[in-house]
Amino acid sequence: MAKHIFNSEIDWAxxxxxxxxxxxxxxxxxxxxxxxxxxxxxGTNPDEMLLGAASTCYTITLAAMLERNEIGLINLKVDSTGVVDVTNGVFTYEKIIHHVFLKLTSEADETKARKLAERAETSCMISRAIRGNVQLETVITFES
Structure with a gap:
């Protein structure tokens, strides 16, 4: 079994x-x-970084799934929004919404691409890590 190790270093005073x-x-x-x-x-903050991790993981996962399924992709754009609730001074990362814009080489592939775009959320490593704690939503739009 292979393991990938990632490191970070923070200096804080x-x-x-x-x-x-x-x-x-x-x-x-x-x-x-x-x-x-x-x-x-x-600079950045944990809220932006969690959103960035979720959106980049989703985007790369979807691009790989489209490629493996031989769906011609002209352009993929993902605009993501993170919603943080503050109740009684407690901050809770509540929801991430991915607005996905796909432009394909063939409209005939839209049905299959939609299924892949929905499934990419469950295939992404970051989404799996936060599932059950953060609600995930995907809104898909095809562009012509």
Whole structure:
């Protein structure tokens, strides 16, 4: 059984509203609490990174599934939204919605591509990791 190991390193000095530095793979970024959560809003934050992980995993998974099924893809765009609920001062990542825009070489492949786009959510490693804790939704649009 093969295992893949990923590492990250964070330098942080200060309390909740400090600004830290994250390095993971080729990503080097400042990190802080987002301004809409009354933080400094510098660099990225865990909420954006979870959304980014979910949307990139979904996109790459779907692209691979389309390719394996020999569906001609002209363009794939995924706009994702993360919804965080705040109740009694407790922050809960509630939902991720992927708005998927597909442009295919043949309209005849749309039915199969829709099924793959729906199934990609259950095939993505990140989606499987957060399933049961974060609601996942996919909205699919075909472009001509």
């Amino acid at each position: 200060g309390g909740r509203n400090a600004v830290g530095h994250l390095q993971t793979g080729v990503l080097k970024e400042k990190i802080s609490v987002p301004s809409l959560m009354e933080g400094p809003g510098e």
